Amino acid sequence: xxxxxxxxxxxxxxxxxxxxxxxxxxxxxxxxxxxxxxxxxxxxxxxxxxxxxxxxxxxxxxxxxxxxxxxxxxxxxxxxxxxxxxxxxxxxxxxxxxxxxxxxxxxxxxxxxxxxxxxxxxxxxxxxxxxxxxxxxxxxxxxxx
Amino acid sequence: xxxxxxxxxxxxxxxxxxxxxxxxxxxxxxxxxxxxxxxxxxxxxxxxxxxxxxxxxxxxxxxxxxxxxxxxxxxxxxxxxxxxxxxxxxxxx
Numbered sequence: 001x002x003x004x005x006x007x008x009x010x011x012x013x014x015x016x017x018x019x020x021x022x023x024x025x026x027x028x029x030x031x032x033x034x035x036x037x038x039x040x041x042x043x044x045x046x047x048x049x050x051x052x053x054x055x056x057x058x059x060x061x062x063x064x065x066x067x068x069x070x071x072x073x074x075x076x077x078x079x080x081x082x083x084x085x086x087x088x089x090x091x092x093x094x095x096x097x098x099x100x101x102x103x104x105x106x107x108x109x110x111x112x113x114x115x116x117x118x119x120x121x122x123x124x125x126x127x128x129x130x131x132x133x134x135x136x137x138x139x140x141x142x143x144x145x
Numbered sequence: 146x147x148x149x150x151x152x153x154x155x156x157x158x159x160x161x162x163x164x165x166x167x168x169x170x171x172x173x174x175x176x177x178x179x180x181x182x183x184x185x186x187x188x189x190x191x192x193x194x195x196x197x198x199x200x201x202x203x204x205x206x207x208x209x210x211x212x213x214x215x216x217x218x219x220x221x222x223x224x225x226x227x228x229x230x231x232x233x234x235x236x237x238x
Contacts, residue, residue: 024234024235024236026232026234028232050233050235057235057236058233058234058235059233059234059235060231060232060233061231061232061233063202063204063209063229063230063231064204064207064229066152066229066230066232067227067229070152070153079153080153083232083234085234087236088236090236090237094234095234095235095236095237096237097233097234097235097236098234098235100199101199101200101231101232101233101234102200102234103154103189103200103230103232104154104189105153105154105155105157106154106230106232108234129188130188130192130198
């Protein structure tokens with residue numbers, strides 16, 4: 001699978017991680033699916049509902065807000081294709097905690113935010129058998145996408 | 146019949162259906178019926194020990210069943226059982 005993200009959409013993901021640093025920032029990626037390609041069209045930054053003292057290493061999205069986002073996506077003719085979140089001062093690779101909570105089918109985009117500045121992003125997907133997450137191709141499109 | 150709302154990531158296992166109608170008296174029975182109808186959804190709702198996976202949230206209408214009677218919560222024809230994914234993660238520390 002390849003995840004395509006227009007530059008301006010990627011900028012929004014990076015900005016959200018930087019804005020919430022040193023806490024983790026997360027949200028949903030809305031887009032379309034074309035065969036093995038998923039194309040992001042817009043993102044919905046979401047509140048981090050994890051306990052306030054642990055948001056520097058954990059994120060949690062509210063199920064009711066996810067439902068509202070799914071309904072919005074349907075209205076827009078899009079789908080919730082994935083989740084983005086930041087790893088403050090840590091590599092953009094899934095942790096054991098990410099593995100424990102990952103839902104197959106979604107693509108998970110993780111962005112490292114180092115000292116408040118977003119750097120590398122990588123895309124991952126949980127295998128159907130729930131055993132591990134596998135890196136996916138990520139293409140960030142220049143210009144207006 | 147009770148309506149079950151299936152979230153996007155589980156629709157590949159319900160032949161693309163986002164709404165499934167089920168005859169059941171409790172949330173647990175509804176999940177059993179759903180799994181009987183669409184066996185491939187089972188491993189994505191339950192782990193190898195038969196427990197609900199951590200990312201599975203169940204709401205009857207707008208109420209989380211954890212605040213009711215869990216999978217023993219009664220459901221009626223007019224109710225909608227919503228399966229909603231919990232989305233969470235974090236770093237290594």
